[in-house]
Amino acid sequence: MQDVLLVGLGGFCGSVCRYALSGLAQRVSHSISWPWGTLVVNVLGRFSIGLASHLAIERGIVSTHTRSLLIVGIPGGLTTFSTFANETYNLLHDREMGLALLNLSAELLLGLGGVWFGHVAARLMWR
Numbered sequence: 001m002q003d004v005l006l007v008g009l010g011g012f013c014g015s016v017c018r019y020a021l022s023g024l025a026q027r028v029s030h031s032i033s034w035p036w037g038t039l040v041v042n043v044l045g046r047f048s049i050g051l052a053s054h055l056a057i058e059r060g061i062v063s064t065h066t067r068s069l070l071i072v073g074i075p076g077g078l079t080t081f082s083t084f085a086n087e088t089y090n091l092l093h094d095r096e097m098g099l100a101l102l103n104l105s106a107e108l109l110l111g112l113g114g115v116w117f118g119h120v121a122a123r124l125m126w127r
Contacts, residue, residue: 003068010073014045018078033099035087038080039106043114045079050118058119059126 021044022037029036052070056062062070084107091100 002065006065006069007073007076010069010075011077014074014077014079016077017041017074018045018080021078033091033094033096035084035103038083038087039103039110042079042084042107043110045075046111046114047118047121048078049075050115051122052118053115054119054122055126059122061126 018041022041024037025040026035026037049071052062052067052075056067056071084103088100088103091097091103
C-alpha cells in the first residue's frame with residue numbers, strides 16, 4: 001500500500017511540474033508550431049529515470065519504496081507520451097511532414113540521450 005501511495009504522490013508532483021515546465025518552455029520559445037514544452041518535460045523525465053535507475057539498480061542506494069516514487073511516480077507524471085503523439089498527429093494533419101518527422105526523431109534520440117545522460121551523471125556524482 002505504501003508503494004501505491006508513493007507512486008500516486010510522485011505522479012501528482014510530476015504532473016504539476018509538467019504543467020509548469022511545459023508552459024514555461026513553450027512561452028520562452030515563442031513557438032506556436034513546435035512543441036518545445038512536451039520535448040523539454042519528456043527529456044527531463046527520461047534523464048530523471050536514468051539517474052534514479054542507476055542509483056537504484058547499479059548502486060543499490062535507493063530503497064524499494066523510493067524507487068516507486070523516483071522511477072515510477074515522478075517521471076510517470078512528468079513525461080507524456082499521449083501529448084507527444086497528439087502533437088505529432090496535429091503536425092501531420094497540418095501537412096507539416098518535416099516538423100512531424102523532426103519531432104519523432106527528437107523525442108526518440110533526445111529521450112534515449114536523456115536516460116543515458118542520467119546514468120552518466122549518477123556515475124560522476126556517486127563515484
